[in-house]
Amino acid sequence: MTTLFATAPATAEQLFDTKCEQEKLWWKNEESEQILNRGYLLKGETVEGAIERICSAAAQRLYKPELKEAFKEMVERGWMSLSSPIWANMGTRFAYFMLQCSCA
Secondary structure (H helix, E strand, C coil): CCCHHHHCCCCHHHHHHHHHCCCCCCCCCHHHHHHHCCCCCCCCCCHHHHHHHHHHHHHHHCCCHHHHHHHHHHHHCCCCCCCHHHHHHCCCCCHHHCCCCCCC
């Protein structure tokens, strides 16, 4: 009899390695691209280009350029979800207009 625990990774390193094999941009599909193209991407920008713009700007703003690739990894793998103002404004001349979202 096989149980859930019999197939689970034995160590934290194995668990992390398993998660790292997750496909990048698994969340990118026709629907997500349509949503992002309705005002979140710059004219002619791709989803990948937007991720590059956002991660570069975030790393630059923190004065930590070495974080750019880590940010890209987290976004591409779906480990970090970006808010609407970040998609639309981060890394643009309008970035200083970013406001915190509040739906309440």
